[in-house]
Amino acid sequence: MASQVTGKPATLLRVLALSAAFLLAAGERVKNKIYDEIQGDMPCFKRFNGTHEIGCTSKFFGNTGVLHVIEEKADFDWVYEHGPHQPYVLAFTPLFLTEAVLERARDSGKVSGVVVVVPEDFDPETQLLDGFSGETECPDDYLGLYSASSNPNYSGYCRRKPWNPNGTSMLYTSWEFPIFLITNQTSVDNIHSCFEKFNKPVNGMPRDWPLCSMELKSNMFGTTNSEVCMRRASIGPLSTDNFCDPLYDYNIWGTLKPMNMSEEIPEKSVIIVAARMDAATMFDNISPGANSAVSGIVTLMSAAAAIFKHKEEIINTSNKNILFILFQGETWGYIGSSRVVWDMEQGQFPYKVKDDVKDQIAQINLTHIDYFIELEQVGQAMTSSQLYLHTDPISNSNSEVKEETDNLLEIFENASDLFDKLNLIPVKEEVPLPPSSIQSFLKRVNISGVVITDHEGEFKNPYYESFLDNYRNVKYEAYSDADLYHKHITNIASLLATAIYKLATNTTKKIEADPELTNELLYCYMKNMTCNLVQENGGDMAKYMESKPAKLYVSVENGERERSYVTMYLMAWLLGDEVKRDQQDCKIESIYNMSQFYYYPRAGNGTCVQSTVRMTDAMSPAFLIDDYDWKSGEYSTWTESGWKLTKVMIFLRPSxxxxxxxxxxxxxxxxxxxxxxxxxxxxxxxxxxxxxxxxxx
Structure with missing residues (x-):
């Protein structure tokens, strides 16, 4: 027989085993008692281009420091000159979020991280009198039309008269320590409570241990620049983590008339109506872009819906077609628009020719473009009712283009006469275009076009490309009888639709956009993406939306792009006709087909819509060209670092x-x-x- 352990030794072993199990289980509870996890889903993160890196990262295991809440400028001096418990994690409101503050923190050697807290009662209009923008003073200037101009009046214009005077360039700086944005009021209260109880100096004297501390985790995998980062990723599967990914999303577009490959498209027969769809901030998970993007998105969609009601009139009286398009990635070097231009030059817009596809959609190239109308920031003209029409002085030096541009301006001015509350002002001919997608086209072809904005010179938007460019910035009051903003956007959409109708048919007709639709769209994109309009007409991806404003960051190939699919379904609903097909038959044979089918399970058996709307890739051509010169400045080279986890924890630290x-x-x-x-x-x-x-x- 084999020997067995019996009696008290066995009992002892069981007791020890149970004790060990108890200690392991208790360890997790002890950890939960030590650490209080607070909001940590809005970190500043790393991005790269062909020459350098920008953004923030923590150490691999996170950055830890003693919490110090900044309430006035003198508190910074106390930390740097008298604080004995370094490193510190500084917490302050957006009032102190300046380049000088972050540079001093980075260079001091006494700061391991920063949290920007935004209390519910924070009012940027009264507390940030000068505005705040993380962008540069000359957005996208290095990849724009005028960067390589031989005329110093154009190439140096923005340096003399910045479009974005509130620009700090903080978005494009490498900070090398974690920075988090915290908007959750409970988390904000926990930070202040912990500081007041344990850390706040008494009569200028530091408190003794234990001290309230914070741990910030946002370790980024990428490094150096896009070329190095992409090369590391191509070496092989040395790690399951992505070092970095190209910025990538989809352009959303559709035409008024279907375009069949079997029918030749006449030259100068396509009127492009464009807006950009993306915005940016320093932080992840928040990019509201109320004026920088949403004002143009909603105006375009509302105008498209209004003009579509007159589709048959245009088809019967004109050979013109109208292409509505929302460009993605424009914040990061005109990614979406430059990709469309590149595809047109390669003979593959929207797709390459497929011999085995019936009713394939026709290809469009640069020779087909007649006029280009672009909506940039238009939301902050509500009080003045003044909109500005910008044109390109370089292309207008061609007499034929100049004549067409003058005709375009005249059509808009005549259309504005039909709307009492709008005043259109052409900008001086010698002034170059503001940051706009049309510049990608003008770099390749001379076309007549106009960019419609709410500013003549510098931006009226004080929070361009920041988390404060939200519905408050444009004074939008959802579903309020006192709200003037949705009426303002509706007027612009009506003006746009009226001008488009005139361009297409050479006939004047006042076309009015639907204010209820405009209001719904504004509410969805600026306040709540779980709104009824999205849930009913946003397709399968609508169920993934959160009750928050739309996240308008361009993202990466495997990132969050639900709002792109939702926008495509909304556009298809606005530019589509109901057809009698059940859910099973409401599907396309191929994405290359002239028309697409979309199913909306709203009520009963649902609705099937036939539309021309679709999405095409919005990724920079730089990542498609073999042996591309990353430093050439021809195309955008922006990539985003990979990461696993972001977290913020607060705890008491002993001496x-x-x-x-x-x-x-x-x-x-x-x-x-x-x-x-x-x-x-x-x-x-x-x-x-x-x-x-x-x-x-």
Whole structure:
């Protein structure tokens, strides 16, 4: 027989095993008592282009520091000159979010991280009198039309008269320590409460341990620049983590008339109506872009819906077609528009020719473009009712283009006469275009076009490309009888639709957009993407929307693009005709087909819509060209770093001596435990009165 351990030693082993299990289980509870996890889903993160890196990162295991809440400028001096408990994590409101503050923190050697707290009662209009923009003073200037111009009046214009005077360039700076945005009021209260109780100096004197501390985790995998980062990713599967990914999303577009490959498209027969669809901030998960993007998106969609009601009139009286398009990635070097231009030059817009596809959609190239109308920031003209028409002085030096441009301006001015509350002002001919997608086209072809904005010179938007460019910035009051904003956007959409109708048919007709539709769209994009309009007409991806404003960051190939699919379904609904097909038959044979089919399960058996709307890739041509010169400045080279986890935790930290004492005590306890267990095991027969079991037969 084999020997067995019985009696008290077995009982002892069971007790030890149960004790160990208890300690392991209790360890998790102890951790939960030590650390209080607060909002950590809005970190500043790393991005790269062909020459350098920007953004923020923490160390691999996170950055830890003693919390110090900044309430006035003197608090910074206290930390840097008198604070004895470095490193510190600084917490302050957007009032102190300036380039000088972050540079001093980075260079001091006493700061390991920053949290920007935004209390519910924070009012940027009264507390940020000068505005705040993380963008540069000359957005996208390095990849724009005028960067390589031989005329110094154009190439140096923005340096003399910045479009974005509130620009700080903080979005394009490498900070090398974590920065988090915290908007959750409970988390904001926890930070202030912990600081007041344990850390706030008394009569200028520092408090003693324990001290309230924070741990910020946002370790980024990418490094150096896009060329290095992409090369590391192509070496092989050395890691399951992505070093970086190209910025990538989809352009959403559709035409008024279907375009069949079998029918030749006449030259100069396509009127492009465009707006951009993306915005940016320093932080992840928040990019509202109320004026920088949403004002143009909603105006375009509302105008498209209004003009579509007159589709048959245009088809019967004109050979013109209208292409409505929302460009993605324009914030990061005109990614979407430059990709469309590149595809047109390659003979593959929207797709390459497929011999085996019936009713394939026709290809469009640069020769087909007649006019280009673009909506940039238009939301902050509500009080003045003044809109500005910008044109390109370089292309207008061509007499034929100049004549067409003058005709375009005249059509808009005549259309504005039909709407009492709008005043259109052409900008001086010698002034170059503001940042706009049409510049990608004008770099390749001379076309007549206009960019419609709410500013003549510098931006009226004080929070361009920041988390404060939200519905408050444009004074939108959802579903309020007192709201003037949706009426303002509706008027612009009506003006746009009226001008388009005139361009297409050479006939004047006042076309009015639907104010209810405009209001719904504004509410969805600026306040709540779980709105009824999105849930009913946003397709399968609508169920993934959150009750928050739309996230308008361009993202990466495997990133969050639900709002792109939702926008495509909304556009298809606005530019589509209901057809009698059940859900099973409401599908396309191929994305290359002239028309697409969309199913909307709103009520009963649902609705099937036939539309021309679709999406095409919005990724920079730089990532498609073999041996592309990353430093050439021809195309955008922006990539985004990969990361696994972002987290912010707050906890009480004892003094260093106490931490050392605890560690040493633990080591001594471990050694004594090993000695005691070894002694008891070797003397088990004496201690527990057991005899040696008989040997096996």
């Amino acid at each position: 260093v001596l106490e931490e050392v004492a605890v560690v040493c005590g633990g080591v001594v306890s471990l050694v004594l435990s090993v000695i005691v267990v070894h002694f008891m095991n070797s003397r088990a027969d004496l201690l527990f009165g057991l005899s040696t079991p008989p040997a096996a037969c």
